[in-house]
Amino acid sequence: MRALTVKYPWSAAIAHGPKRIENRTRPIPAAHLRATVLIHAGAAEDEGALPVDMVRQWPRYFRAVVAVATLAGCHQDDGCCRPWGFPGTWHWQLEDVRPLPHPPRPVRGQLGLWTVPDDVLAAVQRQVNLERAAP
Numbered sequence: 644m645r646a647l648t649v650k651y652p653w654s655a656a657i658a659h660g661p662k663r664i665e666n667r668t669r670p671i672p673a674a675h676l677r678a679t680v681l682i683h684a685g686a687a688e689d690e691g692a693l694p695v696d697m698v699r700q701w702p703r704y705f706r707a708v709v710a711v712a713t714l715a716g717c718h719q720d721d722g723c724c725r726p727w728g729f730p731g732t733w734h735w736q737l738e739d740v741r742p743l744p745h746p747p748r749p750v751r752g753q754l755g756l757w758t759v760p761d762d763v764l765a766a767v768q769r770q771v772n773l774e775r776a777a778p
Contacts, residue, residue, distance in 0.1 A: 644647065644679065644680070644681060644756055644758070644759055644764050644767075645675065645678070645680050645681070645754070645756040645757065645759075646680060646681040646682070646683045646708060646752070646759045647665065647680050647681070647682060647683060647735075647756055647760075648683045648684075648685045648752030648753060648757070649665060649682060649683065649684065649685060650684075650685045650687050650688060650689040650692075651684050651685070651687075651688045651689070651703065651704070651705060652688070652689065652692055652693050652698045652701065652745050653665075653689060653692065654682055654683070654684035654685070654704070654709055654710075655698070655701035655702060655703070655704070656682070656693065656701070656727075657682050657709075657710060657712065657737060657740060658682060658701070658702075658709040658710035658742040658743075659701040659702065659742055660697070660699075661727075662727045662737075663727070663736065663737045663738070663740065664724045664727040664728045664734045664735065664736060664737070665735040665737060666708040666727075666728060666729045666732040666733070666734065666735075667732060667733045667734065667735055668732065669733060670717045670719075670733045671716075671717040671733075671735055672756070675714055675756060676714055676715075676716070676717070677713065677714065677715065678713070678714055679711060679712070679713055679714075680711070680712055680713075680714055680756065680767060681708045681710070681711055681749070681759055681764075681767060682708065682709055682710040682711070682712055682737075682740070683706075683707070683708050683709070683752045684704045684705055684706065684707050684708075684746075685705070685706070685707050685752045685757075686705055686706050686751070686752070687695060689706070694717075697731040698761070699710060703737070704746050705749070706749035706750060706751060706752065707746035707747065707748075707749055707750070708746055708747055708750070708759065708763060708767055709742060709743055709746050710740055710741060710742045710743060711739075711740070711741045711743070711767065711771050712738065712739060712741070713736065713737065713738045713739045714735060714736070714739040715733050715737060715738040715739075716735075716736040717733055717734065717736065718733070718734055718736075719732075719733055719734070720732055720734060741771050743767065743771065744770060745769050745770060747762075747763045747766035747767060748762070748763065748766070750763050761769075
């Protein structure tokens with residue numbers, strides 16, 4: 644199963660808030676469209692990214708898988724998807740986002756889509772019914 648690393652608080656905004664667009668410099672590889680992916684909170688924080696009162700209500704995890712989502716689509720920015728979509732980026736559309744009640748052990752993320760260790764995937768599967776696996 645593939646994962647997508649996202650800095651906090653954006654990872655929390657996906658898992659626990661209304662964010663359903665992830666900004667990337669490249670489109671989703673065709674093989675991963677409509678696939679289930681894990682949302683991984685990276686080691687770094689994007690400080691000042693969101694208002695403090697909004698961020699306080701979300702759990703604060705780093706280096707952990709925090710949600711499961713479907714990569715539903717992808718398009719280049721054309722002034723759409725505000726406030727989450729940034730200009731000049733590819734917007735990866737997320738659907739069926741399911742936060743994990745108990746993120747598994749910390750794991751190091753990577754750029755792009757990456758494969759999670761088997762024990763982390765097993766811990767996620769115990770919490771969430773995974774139906775569509777990425778190739």
